[in-house]
Amino acid sequence: MMLDDIIKYRLQKLERYQKFYSAYPNRIGPRISIKKAIDKFEEWLASKKTLKLVGRIVGLRNQGKIIFVDLKDFDSRIQLVLKKDLTSEFELLADCIDIGDFLWAKGRLFKTKTREKSLLANQARLISKSLRPLPQSWYGLKDIEKRLRHRELDFILNPSAKNFLVTRSKIISSLTKILHQYGFQEVQTPILQPVAGGAKARPFKTRWQALGQDVYLRIAPELYLKRLLVAGFEKIFELGKNFRNEGIDRVHYPEFTMLELYWAYKDYKFLMKFTKNVLTKLFKQFKPNKLVYQKKSIDINNWQTLTFNEAIKRYAPHQKGEPDQILSKKVKPNLIDPTFIIDHPKSISPLAKSKPDNPELVERFQLYIGGIELANGYTELNNPLEQRKRMSKQKNLDENFLEALEYGMPPAAGVGIGIDRLVALIVDSHSIREVISFPVLKSK
Numbered sequence: 001m002m003l004d005d006i007i008k009y010r011l012q013k014l015e016r017y018q019k020f021y022s023a024y025p026n027r028i029g030p031r032i033s034i035k036k037a038i039d040k041f042e043e044w045l046a047s048k049k050t051l052k053l054v055g056r057i058v059g060l061r062n063q064g065k066i067i068f069v070d071l072k073d074f075d076s077r078i079q080l081v082l083k084k085d086l087t088s089e090f091e092l093l094a095d096c097i098d099i100g101d102f103l104w105a106k107g108r109l110f111k112t113k114t115r116e117k118s119l120l121a122n123q124a125r126l127i128s129k130s131l132r133p134l135p136q137s138w139y140g141l142k143d144i145e146k147r148l149r150h151r152e153l154d155f156i157l158n159p160s161a162k163n164f165l166v167t168r169s170k171i172i173s174s175l176t177k178i179l180h181q182y183g184f185q186e187v188q189t190p191i192l193q194p195v196a197g198g199a200k201a202r203p204f205k206t207r208w209q210a211l212g213q214d215v216y217l218r219i220a221p222e223l224y225l226k227r228l229l230v231a232g233f234e235k236i237f238e239l240g241k242n243f244r245n246e247g248i249d250r251v252h253y254p255e256f257t258m259l260e261l262y263w264a265y266k267d268y269k270f271l272m273k274f275t276k277n278v279l280t281k282l283f284k285q286f287k288p289n290k291l292v293y294q295k296k297s298i299d300i301n302n303w304q305t306l307t308f309n310e311a312i313k314r315y316a317p318h319q320k321g322e323p324d325q326i327l328s329k330k331v332k333p334n335l336i337d338p339t340f341i342i343d344h345p346k347s348i349s350p351l352a353k354s355k356p357d358n359p360e361l362v363e364r365f366q367l368y369i370g371g372i373e374l375a376n377g378y379t380e381l382n383n384p385l386e387q388r389k390r391m392s393k394q395k396n397l398d399e400n401f402l403e404a405l406e407y408g409m410p411p412a413a414g415v416g417i418g419i420d421r422l423v424a425l426i427v428d429s430h431s432i433r434e435v436i437s438f439p440v441l442k443s444k
Contacts, residue, residue, distance in 0.1 A: 006133050010098060014129045017096040020089070023129040028054060028104060034076035037109065041117050045109045052106045053078065053119060054127065056156070058134075060099050067094060071103060071119075079118040080105050087121050100130030144430075151438050164435050167286065168423045174285060175259065176239065178278055184235045184261060189224035191241065192216070197223050197398040201244040204254075217243035220416070222351065223401040225262050226380065230409045237261035239419070250431045251372050253439065257419040266413040268352075268363040268379040272340055275367060275375055275415055276303055279338075279422075286426050293370035293425050302337040308344045308361075311335075324348045328373075335368035350390040352378035370425050377415030382408075 001009075017023050031052045037044070044051065058077070059070030067090075069080040080103070084090045097103065107121035135153055147154040147161070155162045176186065196203035196216035204217040221238050228236055239259045246254060263271065283291055283300045291298040306314070312323065316330035323345060331341075344364045346354055352362035363379035381387050384405040391397055420432040433439040 010131050013096040023126045034073045034078045054104045057099050057101045081118050081120050100134045102128035164427050184237050187236050189221045191218050193218050195398040204243045204245045227404045230404045234264040258416050260416040262414040264410045264412045268413050271377045271413040271415050272365050296336050299337045305340040311341050333371045338369045341366045353381045375417045380412045
């Protein structure tokens, strides 16, 4: 049967059902999660408690006078049994329900002859009719591009995809909880900015019609967060979206989530220790046994530190070209265990403070794990004259930031951590797009 025929057939079922009841009721009423019903199964079986459950039909076996339904809510599944001599409106349900429909059911728990935990329903109602068949019963959902284009289906049919997002939520929650325990305050700064500042990247440009001016989606919140340091805030962080109008690959995506934090009166070495402690806590919480990424085993207890020059001499001693390009292309793939690269050239670090003993190097660190860059931090440049001098080479100066800096910014250190990469590392996903709920793909 073709897809159009299936949709037409389901529309006919919808029409028949809605002669008696709404297939999309406004209210459902109190209900119990399927997980709770399973957890308390023996207790409620003994007490003959009446339960009300809801979920999506993911399995359906009609045997004439009895219908077996696999009912699934967010995280659990149970067998629902409808009987002709017990369930009200049995014939209507038998004629109208399909895999994919959402169902409400009321009844008591029992065990089948095969000892399967089930709910024997004396009432059941459609609460949302599915007009399209789920891919598993139609054309399958195997290739990754199709999965990413239809993520709602991917999450229904692919438990690991849904678990990626669940784990992402838990990681972010744990991370923000740790920061709050250290006394950090969470803030929000503008996403639409008059100057695309804070990092070297091609921005997304748009038009703010009410103001009659062009604005940019932020590359980073850095300059606004530093203005908050000027304002007297000492421990702040922002967790939100950044945008860089550049390429897409396994570890890069133009719309990405970053954690950026600033700590007044600290330096880059302090933040290196802090970053190590925070990430080690997360790894032990979510990967207590072993951290593996792309078939590479990572020793989370083996943290190393190399200077920028040491790393290039070790892994690319004869390579010619721009030093940051050599680091990215030749050195990075070798950095599997957690590795801090420190003391970068000033020429590629315009917002970091120079080292007192070597002004051509800066107090900066990058953290690599599993061959990907996970964090970038430094002792912040707070000398307004030096900052203006370094920024003067840029096409667009952020005068508001430079003016704020002239009021005085306390010594501080800051670090940015890529959330998408962190999650991908912990769940061992093939691409960061798999840990983003709805990645944008090129239009067909």
